[in-house]
Amino acid sequence: METPLNKDYNATxxxxxxxxxxxxxxxxxxxxxDFRNYNKAHLKRRILFRTxxxxxxxxxxxxxxxxxxNDFFDLxxxxxxxxxxxxxxDPGFYATLRREVLPMLRTYPYVKxxxxxxxxxxxxxxxxxxxxxxxxxERTQIYxxxxxxxxxxxxxxxxxPISRIKDYTANYQMSEGKQSFSxxxxxxxxxxxxxxxLRKNVVFAEHNLVTDSVFAEVHMVICRNVLIYFNKxxxxxxxxxxxxxxxxxxxxxxxxxxxxMFTDVVEQFTVVDGKEKIYKKKIx
Amino acid sequence: MDFEAVVIGSSAGGLKALKTIILGLDKTFSIxxxxxxxxxxxxxxxxxxxxxxxxxxxxxxADEREPVRPSHMYLAPPxxxxxxxxxxxxxxxxxxxxNYARPSIDVLFESAAFAWGSRLIGIVLTGANNDGATGxxxxxxxxxxxxxxxxxxxxxxxxxxxxIDNCPDAIVLKLEDIPLFLNKL
Numbered sequence: 001m002e003t004p005l006n007k008d009y010n011a012t013x014x015x016x017x018x019x020x021x022x023x024x025x026x027x028x029x030x031x032x033x034d035f036r037n038y039n040k041a042h043l044k045r046r047i048l049f050r051t052x053x054x055x056x057x058x059x060x061x062x063x064x065x066x067x068x069x070n071d072f073f074d075l076x077x078x079x080x081x082x083x084x085x086x087x088x089x090d091p092g093f094y095a096t097l098r099r100e101v102l103p104m105l106r107t108y109p110y111v112k113x114x115x116x117x118x119x120x121x122x123x124x125x126x127x128x129x130x131x132x133x134x135x136x137x138e139r140t141q142i143y144x145x146x147x148x149x150x151x152x153x154x155x156x157x158x159x160x161p162i163s164r165i166k167d168y169t170a171n172y173q174m175s176e177g178k179q180s181f182s183x184x185x186x187x188x189x190x191x192x193x194x195x196x197x198l199r200k201n202v203v204f205a206e207h208n209l210v211t212d213s214v215f216a217e218v219h220m221v222i223c224r225n226v227l228i229y230f231n232k233x234x235x236x237x238x239x240x241x242x243x244x245x246x247x248x249x250x251x252x253x254x255x256x257x258x259x260x261m262f263t264d265v266v267e268q269f270t271v272v273d274g275k276e277k278i279y280k281k282k283i284x
Numbered sequence: 285m286d287f288e289a290v291v292i293g294s295s296a297g298g299l300k301a302l303k304t305i306i307l308g309l310d311k312t313f314s315i316x317x318x319x320x321x322x323x324x325x326x327x328x329x330x331x332x333x334x335x336x337x338x339x340x341x342x343x344x345x346a347d348e349r350e351p352v353r354p355s356h357m358y359l360a361p362p363x364x365x366x367x368x369x370x371x372x373x374x375x376x377x378x379x380x381x382x383n384y385a386r387p388s389i390d391v392l393f394e395s396a397a398f399a400w401g402s403r404l405i406g407i408v409l410t411g412a413n414n415d416g417a418t419g420x421x422x423x424x425x426x427x428x429x430x431x432x433x434x435x436x437x438x439x440x441x442x443x444x445x446x447x448i449d450n451c452p453d454a455i456v457l458k459l460e461d462i463p464l465f466l467n468k469l
Contacts, residue, residue, distance in 0.1 A: 006401065006402050009401065009427060010401060013398060013401070013426075017370070041367040041370070041375055041395045041399075042367060042375065042377050042379070044395075044398070045367070045379075045391070046379075082377075082378060082379060090363075091326075174326075228364075228375065228376045228377065228378075229375075232349060256361075257348055257361055257364060257376055259347075262349075
């Protein structure tokens with residue numbers, strides 16, 4: 001049905017797709033952040049949201065601001081980052097790590113864990129708490145990385161809205177937490193601040209999975225709900241990076257809807273828990 | 285006209301309404317169906333297993349990067365938004381809730397409208413919020429077909445009423461008539 005209305009819509013849609021491609025290219029050339037292999041539907045949503053929120057007439061106007069206004073790109077980078085995460089998201093994942101994986105990591109004299117795409121840090125504090133309770137914290141080094149420096153700044157501070165604590169506490173308990181969740185933070189007006197000592201062994205660092213390479217040999221890589229934004233080529237590139245970063249016998253944890261099955265490295269891993277998407281790199 | 289996909293959004297009372305639609309479809313119906321049903325973030329995959337037993341369609345939870353295929357029905361996984369890419373594959377996102385919901389109906393409908401334009405049917409069913417109204421409008425703007433469950437046949441009429449307000453041109457049908465309408469396509 002080619003109604004006049006529909007014809008206009010199709011033309012607008014085509015123009016927007018061209019503008020999005022140009023914007024992504026402009027961001028890459030100007031700032032070095034490479035979103036060219038990201039899934040388009042999500043990016044389009046974020047870009048159209050920002051264009052509408054600013055009252056701009058077109059994505060081209062947005063591109064003009066990205067290229068010509070110095071601080072404006074920070075806002076776009078925030079739009080493209082996944083800032084939404086929660087503490088102990090998918091409690092079963094954490095419970096499985098406690099039962100199946102941490103006992104094996106305990107056999108190492110020291111343990112390095114890479115939390116890739118740690119965003120605003122909720123996952124970092126969840127891991128610090130879990131590892132502390134499992135008696136591993138003193139010999140563990142956590143590398144918490146993200147491509148967005150502003151998210152990392154939030155992560156470093158460890159301050160979150162008090163409104164989220166009810167959900168986090170429920171998640172913590174379902175994750176087989178061993179203490180009272182309130183032991184780990186101090187409430188202050190509308191916020192909670194997580195205890196300083198939880199980040200004692202955490203290094204926060206900027207790292208871009210798309211453009212940066214291996215930076216350390218680690219015993220476990222956790223990267224949850226990041227691969228879902230990437231196309232197949234980029235997914236392959238990133239899981240190869242994880243495989244190269246892991247010691248033999250090291251562990252990889254992905255998001256509940258992510259999978260090594262159709263990637264290039266599937267032969268290099270065995271499945272520890274298929275539901276929770278926990279894998280182990282083969283010894284040989 | 286050749287429709288290439290059906291997207292359905294449902295919330296409170298949705299399980300029963302979806303069941304009525306599934307059981308009412310002819311065995312020859314093969315247009316892919318993609319569903320967002322609001323649910324708790326900790327739900328298991330009960331719904332897809334249950335519907336799969338009832339239906340001639342292959343019913344499954346959507347996987348990321350999965351191509352949309354005929355004779356399949358895809359359900360949004362709990363705690364993820366479900367989107368359609370313009371190459372007609374599915375993708376997932378954990379971005380913030382939309383209309384207090386993740387998965388959100390608007391997110392699915394809007395991306396599906398981009399992907400299929402006028403070859404898409406959007407259906408809003410029973411529910412207690414406004415999710416779906418904006419997305420259904422986007423589907424009609426793209427030339428697609430909008431169907432809304434009549435409020436008097438909805439377990440909770442708020443979502444259909446809100447969709448009717450936003451899309452006055454939509455076809456309003458009794459729940460049991462929706463599968464009959466789809467069978468005639």
